[in-house]
Amino acid sequence: MSDNRTLRIALAGGGAFGAKHAAALRRIEGVEVAAVVSSSRERARKFAAEQGVGRAAGSLEEVLAMDDVDAVVLATPTQLHAEQTLACLAAGKHVQTEIPLADSLAGAEACAAAQERTGLVAMAGHTRRFNPSHQWVRRRIEAGEFGIQQMDVQTYFFRRTNLNALGQPRSWTDHLLWHHAAHTVDLFAYQTGSPVVRAHAVQGPVHPVLGIAMDMSIQLRAANGAICTLSLSFNNDGPLGTFFRYIGDTGTYLARYDDLFTGREEPIDVSGVDVSTDGIELQDREFVAAIREGREPNGSLAQVLPCYRVLADLERQLAADA
Secondary structure (H helix, E strand, O other), X not given: OOOOOOEEEEXXXXXXXXXXXXXXXXXXXXXXXXXEEOOXXXXXXXXXXXXXXXXXXXXXXXXXXXXXXXXXXXXXXXXXXXXXXXXXXXXXXXXXEEOOOOOOHHHHXXXXXXXXXXXXXXXXXXXXHOOHHXXXXXXXXXXXXXXXXXXXXXXXXXXOOOEOOOOOEOOXXXXXXXXXXXXXXXXXXXXXXXXXXXXXXXEOOEOOOOOOEOEEEEEEEEOOOOEEEEEEEOEOOOOOEEXXXXXXXXXXXXXXXXXXXXXXXXXXXXXOOOOOOOHHHHHHHXXXXXXXXXXXXXXXXXXXXXXXXXXXXXXXXXXXXX
């Protein structure tokens, strides 16, 4: 497509992250949210009205049949990601799939193979690659000014009932390993520039109703010797979110989403790192730019596939321990 033509993107998913993407896409010049789809046509119409989108679809299949839709952003339940990614690529649409790309290695590998076959732009929403806080650290690493010795990461939520980030009931169950750990496993390898060569995990009891482990601990080691310790919980009644401590050879940094601090809690100005301080917007800008420039995006399916291989290995460990 030419650089000056409006890129028409459909948005699948009317939940918390669908709203984040809708807001981000509105801030990107030359982009139009052409249609939205949710779990029902009624919910899609409500979401479209809230987001100022003119067209609500009753199904993803309806969206994929639209000739004037160039690309799709999938912010749908995890269990649908692989199947829907494959459907988008088969329909000739560029696709960005919110994390995780799949909830199995077979699903992730099938998606990566389909992207290679079609040559379309396909990326996964590994937002930590784009948060200004993590970009700032990466630039210091690339300049040879900082080397990671250890990453200490806490991913904490209070989700003893099945609610989304807006406190609304979910029709699907979130997962500490395949969703939340994916952020850190990918970021660790990305920031160290070194593949994960050793991984170990233990988990707490499985919730009797939700059917998932509510607490998990993961240890990683990269080929270059850097290590990562990741603690995850849905039982944490306190500050919520993911907090990254970079312990390096020339300093310590604390990254909290788009904000960054020194190890002594002194704020670091990241406002000039990129054109926005919103990681989701920067992720969407990369998707749009890759389509316009006909190139592989940061966070392409090929780039993130090693993360899903590590997750599959950890899943086998946890199953064996159980």
